[in-house]
Amino acid sequence: MALPSQTERQHDGPRTTYHQTSRGGNGPNWKGLGGALVLVAAAVGGIVWLTSGGGSPSSARGGPENADTPQIAQHDATPAGGTKVPAAGGGERPVSPGVTRTPTPSPTPSPSPSPMTDPIAKGPGDVQGAVPSKDPVREQPRPIVPEPATLTPGATETGKPLPADATGGGTAPKGAGETTTTPPDPQGAAPVTPLPSSDSTRDVRDALAEGRRKMSAGDPVGARTSFSRVLTSGRASSADEADARASLARINEDLFFSTTVTPGDPMTDTYVVKSGDRYGAIVRDLQLLVDWRLLERLNKTPPERLKIGQKLKVVRGPFHAVVDKSEYRVDVFWGPPRDESSWVFVASYRVGLGANDYTPVGRFRVRANGKHVDPSWTDPRNGQRFAGGDPKNPIGNRWIAIEGEGEAAKYKGFGLHGTIEPESIGKQMSLGCVRLASGDIEVVYELLTEGVSQVVIRP
Incomplete structure (x- = not known):
């Protein structure tokens, strides 16, 4: 099935070295002829010995195939028939005792459009996936602290997340004319700043005040829960939502997106690497309900550098996405799929939407076998x-297919994906899908789980 996605775009001898020997002399020298013959015989014997392999430099090193050329192993892939087979070299290789793993060579990608899925996917979807990304670990994009004034349709967009204030203090971003104040440093024991009046209900105001008190008391896990209630209540003013989202973004920079594991955090835990471990196996064995690449991202450790005894930060899902069309924003939450009121905020990212308001609204779920890396x-x-991996591919490097539930079941072929048009973020330019900047869609892809994660699209 062809899927809606993007706006229409215009496309457009070996060198031989000759060795010349020099000859010289003034005639026969019979006196030294005997010595010369002895030298010639010795030279011929040496050449024979070398050509027989006795002194070959390549044989001493094991040949060029053992040269120290770094390679990145290719992970599990699904061939056209849909049966999972390990990639060359066994894919993501398990940890061996006392050995730092060396990546195995990756085979040359096939030009065939046959579906190739990541380790979690079980088969092809409407969009054909390719092998997992082999990019090295890099700094993850920082979630935005969105403010209504900066997300107005038609505004200039860069396609990059807005950085959140990571200092933990000072003044939060200003939006729509209001000023919000972040909690003071708990070490200073300063009083909590009184909240200005707003149109929020009393329980929302109480949740904001509780979040500030917990931050002041050094309880970021409790503060995150309180601030999240502001966003899930549906009864907060835009100013109070912006205040809570700004505080949550700062909290999660350390609580979630760092290598730190905070005691009492229900999302995270510590895992000690043992012999034979790899990220994919850890995710499956612990039933984490996330993509294995998320562990690689948070721990800043490529698969081939895992070591026995190493402590890893692991994250437990499921996670869900809430798209706010009016704000051109997607919020990612953690919690039970059917209990939206208890969801806990994780991150926000800007999005682009369908032209002429074509992006549907309703409740969706990430489709089984619907996630693909480098899709065609x-x-x-x-x-x-x-083709997958084509730099001109309008849907970028990730595809997350969604299926409607209830009244939204009539909508077919929609999804979340990347884009090669970062200027379209914050605008209505797609064929109906929700598009994110390349770095942002990678994080969302790693958080959402097939067949479990909810995607709610609001007007």
């Missing part, structure tokens, strides 16, 4: 096909 895509308007 066919433009439904003209039939033009883009």
